[in-house]
Amino acid sequence: MAPVARVVVEVGLPHLDRPFDYLVAAADDVAAQPGVRVRVRFAGQLVGGFLLERMERSEHDGRLAYLDRVVSAERVLTPEVADLCRLVADRYAGTHADVLRLAVPPRHARVEAARAGAETPHPQAHTDDALSGAPSAPESALDRASSTDGPGWDRYRAGAAFLRALRDGRAPRAVWGALPGEDWPARVADAIAAVHSTGRGALAVVADARDLDRLDAALTAKLGGPGQHVALNAALGPAERYRRFLAAARGTVRIVTGTRAAALAPVENLGLVVIWDDGDDLHAEPRAPYPHARQVLLTRAEQTGCAALVGGFTRTAEAQQLVEAGWAHDLVADRAAVRDRAPRVVPVGDDNDPAAGSARLPTVAWKAARAALAAGAPVLVQVPRRGYVPSVACARCGTPARCRRCQGPLALSSGTGIPGCRWCGHPAADHACETCGDRRLRASVVGARRTAEELGRAFAGAPVRTSGRDAVLATVPGEPAVVVCTPGAEPIADGGYGAVLLLDSWALLTRADLRATEEATRRWFAAAALARPAHEGGQVVVVAEGGLATVQALVRWDAAWLAARELAERRELGFPPAARIASLTGPADAVADLVAATELPDGADLLGPVDTGEEGQERILVRTSRSAGAALAAALKTAVAVRSARKTPGTVRVQVDPLELL
Template identity: 55%
Template structure:
């Protein structure tokens, strides 16, 4: 298939008698295009063609396996149109590469093993869960946004939910952010589903992944669990699609046209009239927009149940004077309130979790004299310090042997941020004799044993404690809240709630201390355990400021001249606005094909949500013109609703 925008349409070919039986819609084929053989998919068979010129013959059918089903083909086309991309690019995400030996060795056809109806009593705390499941298996396509109860085992709840769908003889898909979540979900599904559940993830390897994907296509498994691309899985008689923790950055697709699994699931649910569940400990503004519009409904526990399950949460400002009352607390840079909570939990024989935003020793340093951020002289990246006191660029890895501040000439540095290694070192002094465990980076621990210990973890890498943590302390929250990003506050709430849900309930002595001003909206959302209210307010503010998801926004990234030339080709719909150009926001990946020395700019295009599809079509048309003219605009990246606005 050809990914060029001006060739993104079906082409007609003649089918000879030899290929007639195997040339069925959905099979892989080889055709001659512009003098060379290319791969493609047969979309449909017609009695006659509207093309008035001479038609070429289909070269051959690569495989009789009908991998691109009608439903999947329509979904890929819809996703391409939604994201101003091409259908071949979406099909590459949806259909794994072929392995001929796998096709021959795998069973030709089969049906999923029968599944016993699971015990659903764990869902009783969610009043509308029973009616949701009944509606899903009856084909009444309910749509809900699930707020996970603090401390609830989300993996077990999801396994029970899909097992109930499978017991009714229908199919389900569960999409989670990463391999760690997938391993946990797989362990929960295995006892309930056995061979009726298939795991799809890139880490399986191409051969194993294709084998499992074929098993799904051939009806040998009714439930699929996996990461991003599993949302396209060709499940037979699909009844329910679940996307868990949709705010996780692991869902940001790095390949064009950059579709988000949540949006793909929404489109698939709408097109096929199947059930949809979006769940998580917190709530994204996109999920809240579905509820506010009436397209989906809330699936939550009562406030009384939430209060009973949540730990006691307290916000303490970093400059709290109680810090000075205990020299050990000061050495570990934590307020005395947090220090007391941690000590109490350890004395009770329970583990304590300390969350820090960055891994390493001192991941960010500044001039000790003028406090200007230390930057690499080669690439302008941030400079960090390791345990030995060596300075190194975090971007290019070059050592900084003789630091000299370009602003004031100072030669000494001070810490701007403390990483997990330095924090573990400080806590070892504050809690002598207590085991210290670190989790983050390439060394992530999934679960810890019972007993008193201090765990230092970066967000998303915190291990589970079997009986729950006795206390958790969230440090350096300013690093999360001060990011120049539209989603900084939303992401902070998501990370904090994921940490707090690992702590025992307040009735069991669980306590969370967050080192931040308790008057902040994000901290209040955590203290009151009200992510729905926070998401609703955030959505209203985005509507006032005209930011996603209240509007549709597209970004055009690339060299300045190429961005300007491309934007001149776009016929914007009425009410559309241009914002920029501005430098590419920090932390955003550069478009492919550009040298590191190229200056990259970003142009933002904003339209009302009602004409978002019109904007996508205008961008696609501009790309068609650009490709047809062979304009020198290499390195341009066009993205609808980019995850990072700036």
């Protein structure tokens, strides 16, 4: 029966982005089921692939080859995920095989050989017992979902209604602005538990391993014991990652959390998708076709009709557009709750300090830190640059110091070290300024380690800790200490920080990037959210002018207002998400050839070409309306396929709606 197998082969050539038909031998009839891995003969070579479906006959008129073998009878690709990968590939002008490579981790035969129920108990047994009135644990999943969710979500307008809709089996969609100091993993766990109590699955995606550990702990506490969920992370190692993936693919667990690749994970009877801090650039996949986890999850919500929750302390323009378009509800707290939870925010210059504009640590910041330490609370200092002194310049004329070998920037790794190149690593002990000949150097940019050294002298007696790329602290005790960190590495303090100092704001606000304002706001809010409330003495000092829109949003703790303003400006200028943009990067001839081969939608604009800074590389941006976005992606995909079939020289990287445009 159904002797023809339709297979997507793992070949990334764009002109071969379609399924191919093969015959199934009688010996493989039982094992060759939809979703299994297979090996097939393709263009004279043995390649891997996934069996999509079995059919009675093929539309191909020629002779069909047989499957070489079924690699495993394990069905690792569900029909839902296969369709999702196709949608994502079309959205980002990529190939089905490339997205499948992101969705299904490499096979680990020893893990696969284990019995399906040996590693993790089935969560459905617990839910079924609870609903039948004979819970196997002291408290049923339904009881947990309803007994402890009120105190947290009740602080938000329509928060309780959102959870009720989840428990009733409906599919609400919301953009959530978390309160300062909010235990967001607990709130996400509340929402997942509400869905879990109905027998449906849930999928939550966070940016990094630290957030994943926090969410994992919250779910373990909420759902009651191991075996109720799995956390997927590339750092787990091949065996453990594949073991957890199989638990989801087999339906053993229905709750999956993870980083960006988990957005494509198989979840049985999906009822809710969640993404936290969708503005973090870690949610963007660096491999072709460069999908964003937020868009993947929103596509899943449309595909399955499930609920969706986009949360964060701040709000992206993309999330704001979901609210303004009516696709999602606005889930925020009222102003009274915000005032009760928010710290006092002080911009520089508001205390008539004459040195506020020039000093790296203005008087108001120094006083706030000293008061917090005297009160027995830790102080958090956020510095945008890591390292000691990542950039130096001539002490006399200010000319940036450059390496003689490669013209890269010179930096200092310590107070007693010699300058070295950040690009090639060559030491420059004999450096002399090319403009004036002076050998003295001064810091033009100060990093986190140098800042920690300076603060250690300013606050003698208080321990100074650092958290950054080399060593990220998860937590710090609630005792007097100065914690210096880079953005994204802020540890959680027991009881909150007495003061949060946001230094070197110019490094974030002056970036030549479309999302500079959004990114600065996201990093500031993330740090400020760790401060104690104002009525407990919590204070945030931001070294920036109080009239800036980003600072005003922080002072009022109103990220939604800033997101609406940002979206309106982008709509007026024709930038994403108000428009769709594709970036074409490669050799000049290849980029020009691709543009000429593309049947662009009506009204499409070409911006460029511009030099990317890499030798022989240039970039052209293609901009069109949102309604024509799908047509633009399809046209680019067709043109790339034509160039691939003709073996036209020159590779062009196609990115649809890239995060970085400038």
